[in-house]
Each structure stands twice: as C-alpha cells, then as structure tokens.
Amino acid sequence: MMIELTHNPIDVARVLASAESRSAGAVVLFLGTTREESEGRRTASLDYECYPEMAESELSRLEKEARQRWSLIECSVVHRLGHLEIGEVSVAIAVSSAHRQPAFEAGQWIIDRIKHVVPIWKRENWADGESQWVHPGLETPPTTAGE
Secondary structure (H helix, E strand, C coil), rough: CEEEECCCCCCCCCCCHCCCCCCCCEEEEEEEECCCCEEEEEEEEEEEEECHHHHHHHHEEEEEEEECCCEEEEEEEEEEEEEEEECCEEEEEEEEEHHHHHHHHHHHHHHHHHHHHHHHHEEECCCCCCEEEECCCCCCCCCCECC
C-alpha cells in the first residue's frame, strides 16, 4: 500500500511496482494526466493545492473502503500537488487482485471518489491568461485573470 501526496513528478514505475504481487492475476494502473483542452478551452497548465492532513486521511479511508468492497491484494494512490504542465501525471492509482474485474472496478471507484471527497483543488490555467479553480463541491468556481 502506498498513499502519498507529492510536489515531485510521480514515479509511475514505483506506483505500479507497489501493487504487484505473485498472488495477483491482475494489476490495473490508472494515470490521470494534464490534458491540453477542457470544456472547449485550451489549457496552459494546472495547479493543485490541498489540505494535506485531511487529503491523506481521506485517501487512506478510500483505500480501506476499496479493500472492504473488493478482494484486493494491493492498492496504491499517489496525487501530485503544485504546478503541472500539459502531459504530466497528476494522479496514479494501482490496484491488484486475483482477477481483473475487481481491480478495474476498484480503480475506477477510487478515482471517482477522489474527485468528490478528497480536499484537493485544481486550478485550470488557460492559454488566454484566465484561470479557474475547479472542484465538484464548488457551485460556481471563481474565475481570475493573470493570477
């Protein structure tokens, strides 16, 4: 198990290795990457901020809940913080189980829950100079220019 927040680039090979096991018939790796376009706007970069103690606690809680829901062997989640350029990995989730279905289901459930319950906030910085904080819990995220 690996639950981690980092300002450094995510070592994907390390995350994948943390979920490997001789007992696993399936290891699923999900990578969330910074895409160039969002909702019809060209993205220049992203910034992630969080409340570290609460974010780590929530990530650990999700990992434990995933283990209760599915028969998992290993489960690791690493989320990047700070400034990310296009193409960089913002989140890596590796899940292993004896069979593929639980690994796929658990991995998808974890990323979906992260986006809704973990206090990690994303600011989209657009090519036109505007930026906007994005989080499912925010009704109307504030937009700023030149920040």
